[in-house]
Amino acid sequence: MDTTRTLHSARKRARTLFPAKVPIRVTATAAALASVALLAGCGGGSDSPTGGGIADDGTVTITMGLFGVMGFKETDLLERYMDEHPNVVIEAEVSGDEQAYYTALQTHLAAGSGLKDIQGIEIGRAKEIVDTQANTFADFSGMPGTDHFLPWKLSQVTTDDGRVLGLGTDIGPMAVCYRKDMFEQAGLPTDREEVAALWENGWSEYVDVGEEFMANSEDGDLAFMDSSTGLFNGMIYGDSEQFYDADGELIYADNPVVSDAWDLSARAATGGMTAELQQFQPGWDPGLANSTFATTVCPAWMLAHISEKAGEENAGNWDVARAPQGANWGGSFLGVVEESPVRDEAMELVAWLTAPEQQAYLFQELGNFPSSQEALESEEVTGATSEYFSGAPIGQIFGDAALEIPDEQVLGPKDGTIKDLFVQGLQQIESQGTSPDDAWQDTQEDIERAVG
Template identity: 75%
Template sequence: MVTAPIRRATRARRARSAAVVTALAASVGLLAGCGEGSSDTVTGGGRSDDGTVTITMGLFGLMGFKETGLLDRYMAEHPDVRIVAEVAGDEQTYYAGLERNLASGSGLKDIQGIEIGRAAEIVGTQSEMFADFSGLAGTSHFLPWKLNQITTPDGEVLGLGTDIGPMAVCYRKDMFDRAGLPTDREEVSRLWEGDWAQYVEVGDRFMANHPDDEIAFMDSSSGLFNAVIYGHPEQFYDSEGELIYADNPVVAEAWDLASDAATAGMTAELRQFWPGWDPGLANSAFATTVCPAWMLAHISEKAGEANAGQWDVARAPQGANWGGSFLGVIEDSPVKEEAMELVAWLTEPEQQAYLFQELGLFPSSQTAVTSPEVTGATSEYFNDAPIGEIFGQAALEIPEEQVLGPKDGTIKDLFAQGLQQIESQSKSPDEAWADIEEHIERTVG
């Protein structure tokens, strides 16, 4: 069993609203996508008598294709194509539905988004359901390790990469100033350079010196946990596909640091993207959040104009990749060829660079990574932070080998739930770890 070796002096635990507890059981509903239809009526596309092709897409979160108008642009350039996209706000909800539809063979969209934590499971158990991109021309521009994550042992490529998630730390300059900490992003980066333990130590200093007891240093301990484990090639599984989380020192280190932060009362108990987190951003409830590149757009939207210029971006202690997605095409889609052409276009270097400029979604195309549109990008909302430089450097530090297991996403969610129990239900780290082991044994094997 893994336990935290150090217990820091804590402040009295702040009372939290019932909304945080409610968040444990809440799920996010489906949001209307681009075009017409709903989850009850939108399934696979097809061809009409007049030659029009309808392509359906199942997406999740903020993948950017609808929000930035890329789908509208494609339809304008291809007047015989109609795209209907359905977007789920929560990836867990989305993937549960995708699993059901894959099992039944019905309700599938022509194009399905695949989150990185699900890639190994798709490759291992659902490869026959997805089209093979390996023979499609013009797809050699991706980072090699990105496509490896969605490639079967016999070389079939089951999707094309959208973004990756190089890591940084987003922080509130005004809150750091009130706690007597540096505010310049280079000085802040040096505070925790090379060691996530130093990030937690800075949290101790912040909590001891910030004059407002209701302001937490970080949003949640689960974000810290993810940041630590994703800086290493192996997390929950080894390269042979065996579960190693219980004996992996990387997981032990991440658990010790995250549970230590949770018991020290330095988190706002707000799990990222769950109910309560968005109001926490808007109401300035915490001073830092571990932020992959794709998170910047969400922070700026939910924190709002009132907080523009107060947020900044510092380098993370260690390079890591958290998140990233793929677009796959269903093998039996009646418009498979057109759907594959659309996926190839959406993931071309030009579109990936555009999505980074618009939403901070860092490219998985190595051609886009080195483009001036990416390397020179800044963020006005984040105090003109040179995000192209910061995330570009972080991308170079991402381990080139990243071992994914079939239930990575499920296990990550179980660790997040365990840490949330420490934060909001006062469970001990030992009790929470035991619960996680029990759930993994029952649900993963």
């Protein structure tokens, strides 16, 4: 299959939904199809733990392991870098499934071989990398030109002794995406400022609006929100601590941030105001296509997925309003393997790829929201709007949310596992009718078995 043509077609479809100067995002399917090497180049020697190296003619080959749609291979950034550095060849492999990617990465880390010179690190894996692989990755602390990130971003990949194991790519500041036509039918305001004011005092007001929506909606089959788990994510990630404290101790069972998010999400689930869906799982895309719910808690990177799955016929029906509280869901890093034979060259490439100019470019091209504060303040980001989402000033909305995120974001080694188990517990309430108290108890037991 011609993967270059596949990516071109995916970009063309996205640009149809997001006209010029409006962020787009290539689908994960296209990323998975692009999992072959970008260019065939010379690899490292047999004694090298990574695939890159320097050939006799001085050609520097740098290998990259990426996942999802990080944007580097889906745009022309790697080609631009090679044009500016004629002696550099970049080989990038992309896995569409982050779980499969991370499983393979752990295998290579354990073996000490088979690694790429540059490895992508998802935010949910960052703490485990910091705790168990600090000596495997190069230290970016003090590297010139890397002081432009949001205060909390690099802290997530910083060791206790101050080593910075990677540089930040995107982040996921959150808002609420809503259907104006459905709000109008339920007698609610449709102007995004007025909508944001409905829940400006907290997430409990968001659920209050949901109760009013359900009481007044003309369509008895229509739900106010897609999922209680989206609400749960929006609440917990607005605080500096979720499942672990700063000392690395598990606090999920006693943290009021978690219990409050559980209680409010359970209230939404038992109140019949959710479509009983799970974001990015089977049923969610048809829910968007068939217009079965009126709101979803949405990080910036979700907008392109909504526009693609909801379809061109719903352009202008969707809008974006501020969330009750700034929060972050998602994001990643690029790390360089310490023993790479091209470590210095790979570090220079990472610094360039994550520089403010490139982050702003990726936002314009794919919708990947910058972790660079300098990029956030650029005109390319602050002035961005989305025609699909009724001309919403998405750069301003998500940029303001990013600045509200606490300066410290505590991560734990099993954050992803714990969150997944809470999601499963809430689904018990939604789809199986389990009582919130019983589902909470089941979830606590599941977490204890999984993480100790």
